Amino acid sequence: MINVLIGFFIATLITSLFTNRLFRLYFWYGINSLILGLIGIVIGKIYSLNELVIMGIITIIIKFIIIPTVLKKITLTFNISRDITPIMKIQYLTILVPIILVFTYYLITPVLITFSTHPNFVAIAISSLFLSLLLIMEHKRMIAKIIGFLFMENALFLLGIVSTNGMPMLIELGIFFDLMMFILIINLLFKYQGE
Amino acid sequence: MINYMLTIFIIFLIAPFLQGLTKSIKMYLLFKKPLSPFQPYINYMKLIRKEVIYAKESSIISRIAVFMVLGPIIMVVFLMPPVFHGSFYISFIDAFTITGLLSLSTFFLMLLGLDSASAFGGIGSSREAFISALVEPAMILTIFSISLIGKSIGVSGAVLNLNTYFDINHAASFILAAISFFIILIAENGRVPVDNPETHLELTMVHEAMILEASGTNLMLIETASALKFAVFATLFVSLFFPFGINHCWCLAVLVFIAKLVLVSIAVAFIEVNTAKLRLFKVPNLLGIAIIFGFLSLFIYYVVGE
Numbered sequence: 175m176i177n178v179l180i181g182f183f184i185a186t187l188i189t190s191l192f193t194n195r196l197f198r199l200y201f202w203y204g205i206n207s208l209i210l211g212l213i214g215i216v217i218g219k220i221y222s223l224n225e226l227v228i229m230g231i232i233t234i235i236i237k238f239i240i241i242p243t244v245l246k247k248i249t250l251t252f253n254i255s256r257d258i259t260p261i262m263k264i265q266y267l268t269i270l271v272p273i274i275l276v277f278t279y280y281l282i283t284p285v286l287i288t289f290s291t292h293p294n295f296v297a298i299a300i301s302s303l304f305l306s307l308l309l310i311m312e313h314k315r316m317i318a319k320i321i322g323f324l325f326m327e328n329a330l331f332l333l334g335i336v337s338t339n340g341m342p343m344l345i346e347l348g349i350f351f352d353l354m355m356f357i358l359i360i361n362l363l364f365k366y367q368g369e
Numbered sequence: 370m371i372n373y374m375l376t377i378f379i380i381f382l383i384a385p386f387l388q389g390l391t392k393s394i395k396m397y398l399l400f401k402k403p404l405s406p407f408q409p410y411i412n413y414m415k416l417i418r419k420e421v422i423y424a425k426e427s428s429i430i431s432r433i434a435v436f437m438v439l440g441p442i443i444m445v446v447f448l449m450p451p452v453f454h455g456s457f458y459i460s461f462i463d464a465f466t467i468t469g470l471l472s473l474s475t476f477f478l479m480l481l482g483l484d485s486a487s488a489f490g491g492i493g494s495s496r497e498a499f500i501s502a503l504v505e506p507a508m509i510l511t512i513f514s515i516s517l518i519g520k521s522i523g524v525s526g527a528v529l530n531l532n533t534y535f536d537i538n539h540a541a542s543f544i545l546a547a548i549s550f551f552i553i554l555i556a557e558n559g560r561v562p563v564d565n566p567e568t569h570l571e572l573t574m575v576h577e578a579m580i581l582e583a584s585g586t587n588l589m590l591i592e593t594a595s596a597l598k599f600a601v602f603a604t605l606f607v608s609l610f611f612p613f614g615i616n617h618c619w620c621l622a623v624l625v626f627i628a629k630l631v632l633v634s635i636a637v638a639f640i641e642v643n644t645a646k647l648r649l650f651k652v653p654n655l656l657g658i659a660i661i662f663g664f665l666s667l668f669i670y671y672v673v674g675e
């Protein structure tokens with residue numbers, strides 16, 4: 175079950191690399207977060223860690239429902255242009271994405287034996303970290319870069335889950351409040367700068 | 370052996386029906402009065418009675434290319450995986466055989482477009498070359514990844530293995546390969562996001578532009594080839610990615626197979642109605658996703674499926 179979900183986690187991230195419409199990007203971010211929450215719930219059920227299940231549910235509520243809705247509302251309120259064509263050509267991306275995937279796996283192979291929990295999932299988490307970095311690099315517009323940051327946060331959350339079977343709940347909750355503040359600051363930024 | 374011939378016969382018979390069915394469902398969804406799904410057969414009967422006219426500038430290529438378009442596709446139909454258990458099949462077919470034969474057919478179709486020396490033929494041939502060059506790597510990657518999941522390099526062996534035992538650990542890899550193959554099915558058969566099969570507007574023509582000069586029996590043979598190509602892709606798709614129903618008795622297995630083919634045509638019709646046609650230079654985005662998903666399917670097979 176986790177295998178399937180992790181496969182779809184990275185697939186949604188790669189699909190979002192190829193989009194050039196803003197609302198499509200929000201949609202893929204929502205699906206990515208939904209899968210992340212489901213991964214948390216499934217791992218929590220398997221190892222009977224209740225805090226991980228709660229974290230999964232909070233992830234789904236905040237990142238799948240609230241954040242895309244708020245971002246959509248901001249976009250419509252401040253009349254932000256919804257065309258986010260990447261400055262990097264698609265042909266280069268087609269080469270770069272496999273290189274990143276293979277390179278990350280090669281990079282992480284010596285370290286993998288030290289992880290006792292899910293060694294191969296760590297490779298996927300780190301490659302999704304690199305891919306979200308690519309998402310930040312390929313866009314010129316700020317709003318798309320922000321979605322890149324949010325994707326990177328998702329990848330870090332996944333890395334936290336699969337490498338340590340869940341961090342303490344207090345830290346996770348702190349991250350969520352951090353994220354909410356982040357969204358508020360973006361709101362202010364758009365209000366006064368306008369793009 | 371009689372089972373094998375029966376399978377081939379079914380694919381030959383059902384191929385024009387699938388194309389007609391897609392068209393009539395599409396017309397129904399657009400609130401038009403739908404044509405009969407058996408319309409392609411009537412068209413063939415009409416075309417076969419008309420006389421064949423060649424363009425003044427055309428060479429010997431125009432005369433032989435028609436048969437060379439149809440020939441490799443008929444050969445591919447004979448290499449399809451078995452439809453029911455215990456049927457005879459040809460076991461040495463891998464990704465390269467199928468892709469190579471289909472490319473041979475596409476090559477002669479492009480020559481046919483160029484040969485009549487009309488401007489539209491050149492446009493159509495260059496566009497077809499552009500699309501089919503991008504389709505090939507995705508198709509090879511996808512069929513290789515499904516062969517790995519099925520634990521046999523031959524397509525038919527992979528289908529039989531998948532039917533007897535499906536490893537749930539490789540489900541993500543399997544579904545990604547299915548998405549990739551469906552994009553290839555749409556792109557290679559000239560369906561809506563890539564090419565519109567119904568218009569004769571010069572900006573959008575790909576397949577139609579190459580066959581503008583064909584007439585009579587020649588046009589019928591090319592239309593048959595395009596219908597058979599869709600049937601080949603649909604058969605590969607349903608055998609590889611809906612691996613169930615083979616182990617029943619033969620009559621039930623054939624019925625399940627035909628139902629799956631009809632389902633694929635309905636899915637294609639729904640996609641055609643709901644999407645707009647892509648600009649030609651946006652097509653690499655779609656096919657890039659197909660290539661990446663094929664690669665990702667291989668990658669996830671090694672990394673995640675233990």
